[in-house]
Amino acid sequence: xxxxxxxxxxxxxxxxxxxxxxxALAQDVTITNAKxxxxxxxxxxEGGTVVVKAGQIVYAGPAAxxxxxxxxxxxxxxxxxxxxxxxxxTLGLADVGAVSQSNDASADKAPFSASLDxxxxxxxxxxxxxxxxxxxxxxxxxxxxxxGSIFAGQGAIIDxxxxxxxxxxxxxxxxxxxxxxGAAASGGSRAAAHVLLRASLREAQALVGKTGIPETTxxxxxxxxxxxxFDAEALVPVVxxxxxxxxAADRMADIRATxxxxxxxxxxxxxxxxxxxxxxxxxxxxxAGVPVIANGLVDLPESFEQLGATQSNIGRMQRAGVKVAIxxxxxxxARRLPQVAGNLVALTRLPGAAGLTWDQAFAAIxxxxxxxxxxxxxxxxxxxxxxxxxxxxxxxxxxxxxxxxRVFIGGVQQDLTxxxxxxxxxxMDLDESDRPKxxxx
Amino acid sequence: MGALxxxxxxxxxxxxxxxxxxxxxxxxxxKPAKSDETFAATPAGEPxxxxxxxxxxxxxxxxRGATVYDxxxxxxxxxxxxxxxxAIVAVGGPDTPIPADINVLDGTGKFVTPGIIDIxxxxxxxxxxxxxxxxxxxxxxxxxxxxxxxEHSVWPQDPGFSRALANGGITSLQILPGSANLMGxxxxxxxxVPARTTQxxxxxxxxxxxxxxxxxxPKRVYGSRxxxxxxxxxxxxxxxxxxxxxxxxxxxxxxxxxxxxETLVGVLKGEILIQNHCYRADEMALVLDMAKEMGYKxxxxxxxxxxxxxxxxxxxxxxxxxxxxxxxxxxxxxxxGIRENAAFLQREGACVVxxxxxxxxxxxxxxxxxxxxxxxxxxxxxxxxxxxxxxITYNAAKAMGIADKTGxxxxxKMADVVLWNGDPLSVYSRPEKVWIxxxxxxxxxxxxxxxxxxxxxxxxxxxxxx
Numbered sequence: 027x028x029x030x031x032x033x034x035x036x037x038x039x040x041x042x043x044x045x046x047x048x049x050a051l052a053q054d055v056t057i058t059n060a061k062x063x064x065x066x067x068x069x070x071x072e073g074g075t076v077v078v079k080a081g082q083i084v085y086a087g088p089a090a091x092x093x094x095x096x097x098x099x100x101x102x103x104x105x106x107x108x109x110x111x112x113x114x115x116t117l118g119l120a121d122v123g124a125v126s127q128s129n130d131a132s133a134d135k136a137p138f139s140a141s142l143d144x145x146x147x148x149x150x151x152x153x154x155x156x157x158x159x160x161x162x163x164x165x166x167x168x169x170x171x172x173x174g175s176i177f178a179g180q181g182a183i184i185d186x187x188x189x190x191x192x193x194x195x196x197x198x199x200x201x202x203x204x205x206x207x208g209a210a211a212s213g214g215s216r217a218a219a220h221v222l223l224r225a226s227l228r229e230a231q232a233l234v235g236k237t238g239i240p241e242t243t244x245x246x247x248x249x250x251x252x253x254x255x256f257d258a259e260a261l262v263p264v265v266x267x268x269x270x271x272x273x274a275a276d277r278m279a280d281i282r283a284t285x286x287x288x289x290x291x292x293x294x295x296x297x298x299x300x301x302x303x304x305x306x307x308x309x310x311x312x313x314a315g316v317p318v319i320a321n322g323l324v325d326l327p328e329s330f331e332q333l334g335a336t337q338s339n340i341g342r343m344q345r346a347g348v349k350v351a352i353x354x355x356x357x358x359x360a361r362r363l364p365q366v367a368g369n370l371v372a373l374t375r376l377p378g379a380a381g382l383t384w385d386q387a388f389a390a391i392x393x394x395x396x397x398x399x400x401x402x403x404x405x406x407x408x409x410x411x412x413x414x415x416x417x418x419x420x421x422x423x424x425x426x427x428x429x430x431x432r433v434f435i436g437g438v439q440q441d442l443t444x445x446x447x448x449x450x451x452x453x454m455d456l457d458e459s460d461r462p463k464x465x466x467x
Numbered sequence: 468m469g470a471l472x473x474x475x476x477x478x479x480x481x482x483x484x485x486x487x488x489x490x491x492x493x494x495x496x497x498k499p500a501k502s503d504e505t506f507a508a509t510p511a512g513e514p515x516x517x518x519x520x521x522x523x524x525x526x527x528x529x530x531r532g533a534t535v536y537d538x539x540x541x542x543x544x545x546x547x548x549x550x551x552x553x554a555i556v557a558v559g560g561p562d563t564p565i566p567a568d569i570n571v572l573d574g575t576g577k578f579v580t581p582g583i584i585d586i587x588x589x590x591x592x593x594x595x596x597x598x599x600x601x602x603x604x605x606x607x608x609x610x611x612x613x614x615x616x617x618e619h620s621v622w623p624q625d626p627g628f629s630r631a632l633a634n635g636g637i638t639s640l641q642i643l644p645g646s647a648n649l650m651g652x653x654x655x656x657x658x659x660v661p662a663r664t665t666q667x668x669x670x671x672x673x674x675x676x677x678x679x680x681x682x683x684x685p686k687r688v689y690g691s692r693x694x695x696x697x698x699x700x701x702x703x704x705x706x707x708x709x710x711x712x713x714x715x716x717x718x719x720x721x722x723x724x725x726x727x728x729e730t731l732v733g734v735l736k737g738e739i740l741i742q743n744h745c746y747r748a749d750e751m752a753l754v755l756d757m758a759k760e761m762g763y764k765x766x767x768x769x770x771x772x773x774x775x776x777x778x779x780x781x782x783x784x785x786x787x788x789x790x791x792x793x794x795x796x797x798x799x800x801x802x803x804g805i806r807e808n809a810a811f812l813q814r815e816g817a818c819v820v821x822x823x824x825x826x827x828x829x830x831x832x833x834x835x836x837x838x839x840x841x842x843x844x845x846x847x848x849x850x851x852x853x854x855x856x857x858x859i860t861y862n863a864a865k866a867m868g869i870a871d872k873t874g875x876x877x878x879x880k881m882a883d884v885v886l887w888n889g890d891p892l893s894v895y896s897r898p899e900k901v902w903i904x905x906x907x908x909x910x911x912x913x914x915x916x917x918x919x920x921x922x923x924x925x926x927x928x929x930x931x932x933x
Contacts, residue, residue: 124683124798154796278927306927325630325933326826327596327923334927337634358794358828365834368894375888376897376911378932421843426834426894427841446795446805450846453811456779 036050038141051083052414052437054096058089062234063423065392065407067385076106078414082438086408099432105423107388109164109415109435110363111406112354113319113395114201114272114299116153117168118148118184118192134173138258140226141265142179144170145196150188156444159186160429162423164415165194165396165405166354169201169272174207175252177201177226180260182274183399185415187435191360197233199270199297200261205331212252220283226253227291230261267293270400277331285314297398299353301343303334308346311367317398319347321356322366325339341380342398348435351395363391368424387424414438470879480531483565488682511568511729516618518669520658522904524771528887529565533574538581538860538875542853550882553905558876572900578891580856582638582659582883582903584863586742586789586830587769587822591642591657591665592617593825594625596608596922605645606652610689611709613677614726617642621665627826630917630933632659632909634830634896636885639670641867641873643769646680647688649696651704653677653730656867660903661918674740676766677704677730681745681754682800703753710761740766740868742789746800750774755784767820767857770794772804778815787818787866791828792835792842796898799802809836809858810843813850820862832859839891848894881905 055078062074064086073091077085084451085092110455120126130147148168149155158166168180178201184192208219223243229242240259245252263269271294273284281301288294298304298318304311311318320340327333331414342348352367354360367390372382389406396406405413421428433440452466507926509515521743528550535546547563549556552929555911558659592604603620608613621642631637633807639657645652655665656673681702691695696705716722730824733739745751745768758765766785768774772795774781774788781788786810793891821836823829833856866873873881882905889896903907910916919930 040694122796122799122802157796215564227893303927311742314854314870323827323830325634325830327926328595328597328826330596332596333923334929334931336928336933338836338932358825364840365894369831369834372897375895376932424894426837426892427839427844429841429845449803449805451777453805453807454846456776456815 029270052078053439054079055099055105055437056096057094057099057101057418058418059103060101060418062086062334062408063105063107063388064387064409065108065389066409066454067389067393069385070105074106076408076416078434078437081088081414082406083412083414083416086410101418104353105419105421107162107419107423108392108406108408108412108418109417109433110160110162110391111165111393111396111399111401112163112254112360112363112391113167113351113399114181115354115358115360116164116171118150118152118185119144119168119170120154121149121152122216132171132173133153133179136173137251137254138179138257139175139251139253140177140179140200140347141254141260142170143182143197144168144179145182145193148182148184148192150184150190155186155192156188157358157359157446159188159433159435159440160430160442160447162417162419162433163363163432164417164435165361165401166360167198167395167399172201172203172211174211174258175249176203176211177253177257178203183401185435187349187438187440194402197263197269199272201272201299203272204284205275205277206329207274210289213247216280222252222408223287224290226258227265228259229253229258230265233259233262234266234404256349259441265291265293268294270295270297272297274299276300278303278306281307281375282310284309288314294340300356302332302339304348305336305339305342306334308343308348311343312347314362315395317351318343318355319351319395319398319452322352323369324356333407335371338380341373341382344382344386345380348388349398350395351398352390364424364428365426366425367391371424384424393451405420451459491706497663498902499812511724515779516616516666518667518668518671519664520660520662520669520671522553523660523906523908525550525553525882525905527566527569527919528905529569530572530884530901531565533577533579533886534563534890535579535876536581536854536856536891537877539854539858540851540857540860540876540880542851546579548876548884550884550902550905551881555876555878555880555884557884563610563635570837572886574886574888577899578887578889578896579876580861580885580887580891581874582885582901583636583832583859584867585637585823586639586767586820586863586867586872587824588640588642588829589645590627590631590646590826590829591621591623591625591639593826594622594816595627605620605647606646607647607688610648610705611650612644612648612652612727612841613650613730615644616655616794617652617678617801618655618665619668621655621657621668623662623665624669624920624922626923627829628659628661628668628747628921628922629825631910633696633831633917633933634897635832636883636887636901637829637832638769638883638901638903639864639867639869641676641742643676643678643742646678646684649680649685649702650731651678651680652895653739656869657901660908661828663921672872674738674870675730675733676740676742676867677734678782679741679743679754681743681750682747683798684744699750703757706757707761710757734763735761737764740866742767742769742866744769746772748769748773752780755780755786766868770801770824772801772808774817775805775808775811778817781812782815782817785818786819787862788812789820789822789863789866790839791824792838793819806839806842806844807848809852810846810848813843813854814848818866820866821858822863833891837902840892843931852888855892875904
């Protein structure tokens with residue numbers, strides 16, 4: 027199932043502009059002799075060819091079927107894949123997590139929640155963006171983290187090319203936290219979180235079709251604003267199914283409660299995030315057709331809502347027919363996505379465990395997250411019509427320590443230097459016999 | 468109503484248990500109290516809270532035909548590892564003789580390493596579930612707490628121990644206090660065996676370490692409360708004053724016992740090692756000078772994301788760096804983290820240890836080591852696989868003071884051994900069997916050899932593959 031963006035005109039325009047900005051710099055390139063990974067779960071094609079023109083893929087497949095033309099780059103048998111699509115992340119929202127001045131990922135002192143728009147705060151030259159680009163991630167879903175409310179705000183789809191416009195799709199999804207975090211953010215109980223969520227969606231329903239300053243009542247308690255009038259307005263596209271609703275839930279019961287929301291609000295376009303105990307209700311999730319951005323290697327009962335945690339969660343959900351992407355937010359940093367995917371492949375050799383095949387595992391960090399993000403057919407896949415995001419690797423991309431040798435985003439070959447590579451170059455030796463290190467740059 | 472009444476009676480019971488307990492014990496004692504009795508604690512320096520760990524029964528076992536990394540930089544193709552009586556008996560090539568009547572495993576296509584060792588863990592002190600009631604890793608009420616002992620916080624039922632065993636091949640680990648304090652207290656080194664008590668996990672004969680911390684954490688925690696230290700210079704000043712008073716204590720034969728100073732004097736005597744959380748190169752250099760000033764030695768800098776800037780200095784001072792492969796940028800003092808850190812240290816001949824500081828990464832130290840190795844290879848620093856295994860075995864043991872007992876596959880050492888189902892430096896491999904002192908404590912092929920902690924019984928996923 028592919029979902030194309032079904033946003034208002036403004037969003038479509040932004041997407042078009044994002045594409046239009048690239049061809050000026052994009053090179054037409056034909057990559058030959060590739061171990062070609064399409065990214066859709068199919069097996070790699072030996073001796074494959076990728077043709078990129080005007081920033082887009084025009085062909086990816088066996089050499090025999092490739093159209094002629096364009097400069098040729100011989101991959102010499104290297105893995106050539108679509109760029110990794112990281113979801114969910116906070117890329118571009120913080121320079122240093124613990125340096126609050128540099129961190130825009132949470133606004134717990136603001137009176138706003140659902141109306142917060144991550145796309146307004148992205149810094150395209152954040153070192154995290156540059157570092158993750160050098161790790162082969164070309165696009166990402168980036169989102170605020172919940173502060174004073176169950177609503178984190180509206181996440182964006184970004185590219186990592188470092189140019190002045192990182193936004194591929196603003197306001198691509200709303201995120202809400204249920205479970206323990208939702209309980210804490212709504213007054214102390216899951217029951218309160220459910221009332222707040224439903225009340226908020228009903229306020230939004232009342233605003234459908236209305237323009238001007240939203241006429242609803244804020245939901246607050248003392249100084250704490252759980253939902254302002256503007257937050258209610260921001261939920262209109264959610265309740266009308268035009269904007270995805272990402273629901274963070276881990277416990278089996280919270281997952282079931284999430285799926286049940288569709289009965290009250292049939293238009294909701296739900297995506298589950300986390301879903302540590304998803305394997306316990308995999309058939310229900312599959313039947314509901316709700317995709318999951320799942321924690322890959324969480325295997326500890328780190329909370330009472332994760333008692334059933336196992337690394338086999340994704341494999342078991344996949345077997346049940348659930349569409350599953352690996353959650354980038356569940357590990358130390360998003361550049362570990364290939365490592366997590368590789369670990370899921372390792373599980374296929376472990377008695378009693380459920381893992382993914384290599385092909386499924388790569389799809390779980392490329393086409394599947396792109397698809398869930400509304401970028402199906404556009405990102406995370408090498409197919410005609412997709413964005414020209416292509417990565418050439420120095421080995422098996424799921425194997426430890428493999429890195430890209432070249433990264434193309436929208437057909438533009440990327441500069442892979444960043445703060446870390448500059449430090450690396452400076453400290454290739456410790457020789458200061460002539461001058462201090464500060465002169466070595 | 469019913470629930471509230473139950474709660475009230477539970478509280479009453481708890482109060483009874485805490486106030487009435489000692490009286491019951493006294494009345495149960497047959498020995499009458501004597502008015503002229505003198506009271507004395509066990510003298511300082513004598514073993515207390517001693518290890519009660521005894522190796523579990525094992526069968527004499529030889530693994531044949533595997534690729535063997537010995538933990539000290541050696542690699543044997545088609546090797547033999549023979550263990551019996553809890554110890555390594557022989558390690559060698561295909562022709563190594565083994566008795567006829569023992570358990571022989573075919574290791575063809577598999578790999579053998581020493582048990583993996585994590586020098587930096589908080590398992591048990593910050594266990595799962597990570598609820599406030601279980602949060603016992605930082606005595607963050609004073610900037611120096613050398614008197615606290617991590618072992619007095621360890622919860623042996625932390626499910627994290629079994630994950631570290633099954634997925635990471637961890638056989639020994641050092642539990643450190645947290646880094647809120649300049650001096651966080653004593654560490655404890657554990658054998659990764661399930662036990663009802665912490666004493667049942669304590670590594671027999673392992674020295675204590677004391678945790679110290681540089682930088683942002685202590686100054687933030689105490690500065691935010693309007694107390695010293697609130698700056699890095701405050702950090703150093705409090706440390707130096709504390710060392711000076713420990714030296715006075717050591718020189719005063721009439722001094723009253725002081726638990727904190729006993730720890731510090733243990734460091735000055737070289738009996739207790741220093742494990743120093745420190746990110747920045749300039750701060751590590753200051754700590755090395757403080758150690759010289761006060762007369763102690765740093766065993767390892769932990770986290771040390773800028774160690775690569777001073778590999779020469781660290782080599783010269785014989786200090787290990789216990790580091791991550793790729794953590795960076797989460798706090799200001801980690802901003803200059805680079806993946807080549809380990810390789811650049813190795814280039815200078817300095818001691819590298821890969822550590823976790825994390826209940827998840829402890830399950831994959833082998834993978835973290837590989838990432839650090841590959842980063843070096845890309846810039847022309849070629850470090851052998853066998854040396855990389857040493858980072859997470861022998862080097863860790865050395866910096867913890869247990870390298871004479873474990874950390875390598877050498878005759879007479881503890882039979883702490885991992886059989887991997889493939890190259891341990893590949894993402895596609897996992898431990899197949901793990902022995903601790905020659906006892907098979909995990910076998911991926913047999914679900915009943917997967918430890919399940921008390922906490923997990925009767926819960927979703929009990930005994931699952933995890």
